[in-house]
Amino acid sequence: MTAFDASSDGRNTIAADTSGRHAAAEAHRAGAGPRAHHRSAVLGWLLVPLSLLVGLICWQWLVTARNIPAFILPPPGRVATRFVAAVADGTWWANTSVTLIESLLGFALGFVVATVLGYLLAHLPLLERLVSPYIAASQALPIVAIAPILLLWLGFGLLPKVIVAAIVVFFPMLINTIGGLRRIDPSLREVALVYGASRWQMFRYVEVPLALPTILGGTRIGFTLAVTGATVAEFMGADRGLGLLLNVSKGLFDTPLLFVALLTLVTIAMLAYGFVALLERLVVRW
Numbered sequence: 001m002t003a004f005d006a007s008s009d010g011r012n013t014i015a016a017d018t019s020g021r022h023a024a025a026e027a028h029r030a031g032a033g034p035r036a037h038h039r040s041a042v043l044g045w046l047l048v049p050l051s052l053l054v055g056l057i058c059w060q061w062l063v064t065a066r067n068i069p070a071f072i073l074p075p076p077g078r079v080a081t082r083f084v085a086a087v088a089d090g091t092w093w094a095n096t097s098v099t100l101i102e103s104l105l106g107f108a109l110g111f112v113v114a115t116v117l118g119y120l121l122a123h124l125p126l127l128e129r130l131v132s133p134y135i136a137a138s139q140a141l142p143i144v145a146i147a148p149i150l151l152l153w154l155g156f157g158l159l160p161k162v163i164v165a166a167i168v169v170f171f172p173m174l175i176n177t178i179g180g181l182r183r184i185d186p187s188l189r190e191v192a193l194v195y196g197a198s199r200w201q202m203f204r205y206v207e208v209p210l211a212l213p214t215i216l217g218g219t220r221i222g223f224t225l226a227v228t229g230a231t232v233a234e235f236m237g238a239d240r241g242l243g244l245l246l247n248v249s250k251g252l253f254d255t256p257l258l259f260v261a262l263l264t265l266v267t268i269a270m271l272a273y274g275f276v277a278l279l280e281r282l283v284v285r286w
Helices: 003-066 076-088 091-123 125-138 143-154 158-182 186-194 199-236 242-251 255-283
Strands: none
Touching (some): 003 076, 076 091, 091 125, 091 199, 091 242, 091 255, 125 158, 143 158, 143 199, 158 199, 186 199, 199 242, 199 255, 242 255
């Protein structure tokens, strides 16, 4: 064996050893990735109850240490007792169910109108230049000024609350729809056209899957805004709803019931946000 052959065999051995180490490192990273993701998910779920527990402890400490009267800041135990009483006499569900229905219908209406109009504006620049100034100007109108007018025109039933919730949802959903469609790489559309994709196939297999993450991101915010819109409309005039419950409890100086209504609104918003986030994780897997 010549010196060249020996040197060549040595290099081959080193290369094989290096390749094996790289392969082992890749396998370790591939195995560690899912485990790290699982730990992160578990930690994320644990942080919610832990943060809630810390918040309750701080709340109780503040009331006790400062000796704050219950009509200003009731302790968590007093709020929990009032919540049980409101559930027992039917007050809580009678008002919560109305706000939920108004929020769901308002979100559905705002979502449909915003996504359809957003799709048209994303594909028709001339229409966007024509409509955009009016859409932007409409956002300068405070919802507390629009709600009384709608109640005056449409009465104090379900419809004006649904419309107010839809108005609040509309703009963020519209922006996210347009942004999601315009972020699609034009080359992907060109490839689909080369392969003979129809307008429907382009929409179903290219535009919807690629724009969906952005649209769902807007949906997470949209539903929480729908709850806010429905509550604001109930403030202006309603015979049931969490907005009415806030008004009544404020007038009666029933601060524990006021906190029950506020915490119910917060819980609805958090559950809606978590549901859409879970849906996004299940639907958008890439």
